[in-house]
Amino acid sequence: MNHKIAPLYDALCIYERKQTVSLHVPGHKDGQAFDQQASRHFREILKIDATEVNGLDDLHHPTEAIAEAQRLAADAFGAEQTYFLVGGSTAGNLAAALTVCQPGDRILVQRNAHKSVFNGLLLAGAHPIFIAPEVEPETDVATGIEPSHLRKALQQYPDVKAVWITNPNYYGMGINVTKLVDVCHQAGIPLLVDEAHGAHLGQVANVPCSALEAGADLVVQSTHKMLTAMTMASMLHVQGPLIPRERLAAILAMVQSSSPSYPLMASLDVARRYLIMQGREQLANTVVMLEKQREQLAERLQCLSIWTDKGTTYSRDPLKWVLTSRHSPVTGYQLLAWLEDMGCVAEMADTKNVVLVFAIHNSEDQVKRTVQAIQALDAKLQQLPVVEKQKNDGSILLTEPGQLIEPAISLQEAFHQKKKQVPLAEAIGKYSAEMVIPYPPGIPLLAPGEKITETHITAIQQIKAAGGYFQGASDEGMEKMFILVNP
Numbered sequence: 001m002n003h004k005i006a007p008l009y010d011a012l013c014i015y016e017r018k019q020t021v022s023l024h025v026p027g028h029k030d031g032q033a034f035d036q037q038a039s040r041h042f043r044e045i046l047k048i049d050a051t052e053v054n055g056l057d058d059l060h061h062p063t064e065a066i067a068e069a070q071r072l073a074a075d076a077f078g079a080e081q082t083y084f085l086v087g088g089s090t091a092g093n094l095a096a097a098l099t100v101c102q103p104g105d106r107i108l109v110q111r112n113a114h115k116s117v118f119n120g121l122l123l124a125g126a127h128p129i130f131i132a133p134e135v136e137p138e139t140d141v142a143t144g145i146e147p148s149h150l151r152k153a154l155q156q157y158p159d160v161k162a163v164w165i166t167n168p169n170y171y172g173m174g175i176n177v178t179k180l181v182d183v184c185h186q187a188g189i190p191l192l193v194d195e196a197h198g199a200h201l202g203q204v205a206n207v208p209c210s211a212l213e214a215g216a217d218l219v220v221q222s223t224h225k226m227l228t229a230m231t232m233a234s235m236l237h238v239q240g241p242l243i244p245r246e247r248l249a250a251i252l253a254m255v256q257s258s259s260p261s262y263p264l265m266a267s268l269d270v271a272r273r274y275l276i277m278q279g280r281e282q283l284a285n286t287v288v289m290l291e292k293q294r295e296q297l298a299e300r301l302q303c304l305s306i307w308t309d310k311g312t313t314y315s316r317d318p319l320k321w322v323l324t325s326r327h328s329p330v331t332g333y334q335l336l337a338w339l340e341d342m343g344c345v346a347e348m349a350d351t352k353n354v355v356l357v358f359a360i361h362n363s364e365d366q367v368k369r370t371v372q373a374i375q376a377l378d379a380k381l382q383q384l385p386v387v388e389k390q391k392n393d394g395s396i397l398l399t400e401p402g403q404l405i406e407p408a409i410s411l412q413e414a415f416h417q418k419k420k421q422v423p424l425a426e427a428i429g430k431y432s433a434e435m436v437i438p439y440p441p442g443i444p445l446l447a448p449g450e451k452i453t454e455t456h457i458t459a460i461q462q463i464k465a466a467g468g469y470f471q472g473a474s475d476e477g478m479e480k481m482f483i484l485v486n487p
């Protein structure tokens with residue numbers, strides 16, 4: 001395929017050149033009516049912020065430029081069919097749930113999933129069986145599920161409609177997806193993969209392989225996270241016969257805007273072109289440079305450690321560095337704040353770790369500045385008293401790996417039931433009526449319908465004490481929470 005072209009972007013350029021009288025939406029009329037001060041930033045983009053006029057195709061019925069751009073993307077990412085998403089991987093996950101589940105259907109879901117997975121299950125009226133993932137012992141971070149655990153779970157719940165995993169995790173730790181694909185396909189069901197953090201995987205030899213390469217049936221990627229599309233621009237890929245494509249397309253049209261942003265869609269088109277024309281080479285070179293810097297740095301650090309996959313069964317995304325304080329009682333949130341004081345803004349932190357995200361083309365100069373900041377941070381930590389490491393409670397994982405959790409009622413039933421707000425201590429033993437989401441990483445600690453244990457409450461308190469916050473909590477300070485009145 002000819003990856004030098006960008007059919008959707010090209011169509012927008014033709015639209016811009018035509019300079020027709022716009023008698024259609026959007027109301028800014030190609031940028032003519034717009035706030036003067038802001039137009040400095042918006043001017044150029046507004047010229048291609050068009051709508052479904054002749055020549056620009058229609059995301060929800062693509063036959064021309066968008067169809068061609070999606071075909072090129074499918075080729076670049078190794079899919080049979082690719083759908084552009086303008087609502088992030090969030091939209092892709094909502095659509096995935098609604099496509100594979102009818103109300104009441106059971107589905108096996110890795111517990112450390114993003115809230116968009118939970119929300120999709122809620123909207124679909126599905127009955128998830130959660131499966132607890134492994135935990136990486138150095139960082140106490142939840143990773144993926146073991147094939148043997150999956151096999152056992154499918155024996156116990158042979159009626160599930162699909163298996164849904166998240167891989168890699170936010171920290172760049174990955175598992176062998178091929179083995180999970182085999183287990184699912186032997187059972188005749190699809191494997192769905194939330195690969196929001198892995199759009200670059202499989203693109204070059206020195207990054208881990210992608211879920212599509214591993215044979216997954218439906219894969220959602222935030223192209224805006226690890227590749228170069230604009231924020232929110234993402235893709236949903238499918239292959240094989242197990243995903244009903246007409247139903248998927250119909251659902252995507254329900255969960256996404258009927259006026260999808262052309263700049264966002266075009267940014268997917270050019271992100272794909274950039275990747276093929278120069279990005280792959282840049283990515284391969286960046287990884288070599290990062291690995292060298294990381295190895296040298298790791299040897300010099302005394303109080304901090306950088307997570308490495310050596311001696312583990314995990315794959316590691318070389319574009320992510322996970323820093324942990326070895327023995328001082330320093331949280332990831334503190335590490336993040338200190339790094340920021342030194343001019344390096346990290347992606348996210350938890351109670352223990354901080355995550356730095358590099359990109360397809362980070363300059364060596366910026367990487368060196370980061371290395372210097374980390375060394376300065378390490379020196380600062382050397383001044384602190386040494387205290388034994390504590391367990392990271394923050395995690396979502398309050399159960400043994402492989403354990404299956406079947407909520408008493410579905411997320412949807414719980415969502416619609418009568419609820420009341422009570423102090424945290426009173427919530428123990430009751431059923432949650434809200435999602436309790438430490439943010440980041442956005443993985444619900446509790447979902448509607450889940451039984452609240454003392455461990456959950458301790459985890460909430462520890463996250464709060466460490467400086468974390470809870471997105472969308474009914475009580476901002478998380479002193480109280482909603483429980484079901486009649487579960």
Ligand SMILES: Cc1ncc(COP(=O)(O)O)c(C=O)c1O
Binds near residue numbers: 196222
């Ligand atoms: C694992 C995971 N899945 C899905 C999403 C949602 O992605 P988006 O921001 O593209 O909607 C996120 C967001 O951070 C995520 O971490």
